[in-house]
Amino acid sequence: MSRVVFVTCEPRKESWEDDVPAADLVAVAGNDVEFIPWDDPDCDWSSWDLIINRSTWDYTDRLEEYLAWVDSVDPAKLRNAPAVIRWNVDKRYLADLDADYVASLDRQLKLKGQIAKDDWVGQAKKLSEVAS
Numbered sequence: 001m002s003r004v005v006f007v008t009c010e011p012r013k014e015s016w017e018d019d020v021p022a023a024d025l026v027a028v029a030g031n032d033v034e035f036i037p038w039d040d041p042d043c044d045w046s047s048w049d050l051i052i053n054r055s056t057w058d059y060t061d062r063l064e065e066y067l068a069w070v071d072s073v074d075p076a077k078l079r080n081a082p083a084v085i086r087w088n089v090d091k092r093y094l095a096d097l098d099a100d101y102v103a104s105l106d107r108q109l110k111l112k113g114q115i116a117k118d119d120w121v122g123q124a125k126k127l128s129e130v131a132s
Contacts, residue, residue: 094124
C-alpha cells in the first residue's frame with residue numbers, strides 16, 4: 001500500500017470535486033489518499049510515496065513561493081516533473097486569446113462559461129506581468 005497525496009490550495013483543501021474521481025481510483029487500488037495544500041507548513045512531503053499536483057490554483061498569487069515548493073519536493077515522488085510544472089504555470093499564451101476564440105474554445109470543450117468565470121485570460125495577464 002502506498003501513501004498518495006493530492007496537492008491542493010487552502011480554499012479547496014477538502015476534496016475539490018474534480019479531484020474526487022481520480023482520488024477514488026487511487027484509493028480503490030488499496031492506497032491511502034489525502035488532500036493537503038501545497039503550502040501546509042506541517043506537511044512532511046518526504047513521507048509520501050506519490051505526490052499528485054492537482055488543484056493548486058492559488059499559485060498565481062504566490063508564483064515564486066509555489067515554484068520554490070515545487071523545487072523542494074523530491075522530483076522522484078512528484079507525478080509531474082518540476083520542469084513540466086514550471087512549463088504549465090507559464091500561461092502567457094492565454095493572455096493573447098481574444099473573446100471570440102475564448103467563446104469558441106469554451107463551446108468546444110463544453111465548459112459552460114468556465115473560462116470567463118475563472119478569468120483565464122485575466123490570470124494569464126497577471127502571470128505575464130509577474131514573469132516579465
